[in-house]
Amino acid sequence: MSEETSNSGGEFEREPVPDSALLGSGKFWGMYAGEHAAGTEFMIGPLFLAAGASLSDLILGLLLGNILAVLTWRFLVVPIAMAKRMTLYYQLERIAGGSLVKFYNLVNGLLFCFLAGAMVTVSASAVGVPFGITFDVPANMFGLSNPSFTALVAIVGVVIATVAAGGYERVARVANIAAPWMIAVFAACGIVSLGQMEATSMAALSEGQFWSDAIAFVQEKNGPQTFGFWQIVVFAWLCNGAMHFGMADLSIFRFAKSKASGWAPAIGMFLGHYMAWISAGLLLAALIKLQPSLALGDDGKVTANPGLLAFQSLGWAGIICVVIAGWTTANPTIYRAGLAFQGILPNSSRAAMTLVAGAVATIAGAFPNLSAQLLGFVGTYGTVLGPMGAVIFVDFYLMKKFGLQNEYATHSGTKINLAVMIAWLLPVAVGLYLIFQQGVFAAYAVIPCWIACGALYIVLSKFTQKASGDSRATASS
């Protein structure tokens, strides 16, 4: 892979990180503190309420799920990252072969386009508030919103894609500067929402009537739904499945000087996936209590409109936060999708491929139901990308114990390691079938697919490595 298409952060992309470049734990805490408070949080928080999660389940379920996520980073990712000190892409290339990594990256890019599309929708919802452009969610999955909102999505999408085509650095710097302020705005939104609902005493907070009333309203309008404790736990644990189970954060922790750095994701989890999610959920509860008519779409169902929710709570500062949060999430997403597409068409320019990715994201953003499906999408994302982490895990811990060659692609020179490809795609295909055809909650599929992928990789390697070993022996005799 070219340096540009390996996408791993610019430094030591194709070599282990040297001791001189290692970073102390404090750097990782600082890094993670600013992450995981993104545009997605404005959608996911209200979706918990809309899905019928009780407040106590949410508080305890997110607590447990986030602890499990941190433990996964600490004990699954960090040991391998510190032992190998390589990026995910370079490790995968050595195991799976360059062509298969390009394909993996393409799949990653396509999924990113849909994530970016949801963020375009989120940003457009905020931009539309001052202009009185409403955010209607149609009944059909692939139905458009009203023409004004669709036009707004197109404008926002074009702006985001054009900025992304110029490179990710400037927006990454804006995101860096905005991160502490964004966390403060999330906290402020939650506090104001509690004040608006007059839940200002310990008794009112512990009783949680404001939340139960909001759920009753949603159930009355949208029909009965449940989102239980274990669903919350598993979702919180695995919504970043691609980063920990999928080992994407090897690229970060390869710089870790000590294993204690592995606890750093805790700050990102508990600011972004705890405080911010609950705060964003409270925004919808407050809107339902104060102005229930505003929470309803044209079809009479409750709709989470992030821009409107933030505006009702914190005015213009809320709108600015939703726009920046959506933009700073969509921008690197489109940029990385563009790099993935360029990896498939090496003769194309990165800017052109970024614009293609931006166009796909904008088209996806024009269908508001896709962003309303974010809870499911995030689980699907982990199901598709997470299992590749099992390949790295097995290659690192088990291959030699089973008498097999680790980093097989490097040793054999193959561009596509068939054992990896089948071990990855087969469980993912079954997982996607269960999610889309059988209605299984998407996050439930991540770990079974991960385990199946790891097991298949060993079994298949027994055959493929033996076969190629035999053929090499025959050729040399």
Place this chain on the structure above:
Amino acid sequence: MDKIAKLISLITLGLVVFPCLLYFLGAIGLDAVKWAALAGTIGWFISTPMWMSRKLPVDANQVEI
């Protein structure tokens, strides 16, 4: 200069959070909260770039959910 800019950033961040606490306690109205948050936001984006020149994280081109 850096110290002054940092102090202003801290104050502007306070303008986002503390009025909310006062509103929660019933001491001020929601309009005051919204105006303070807007002033804090503008102040933050003016003062913070003056001192926050953190090196981009190694995963700055990655995507976090």
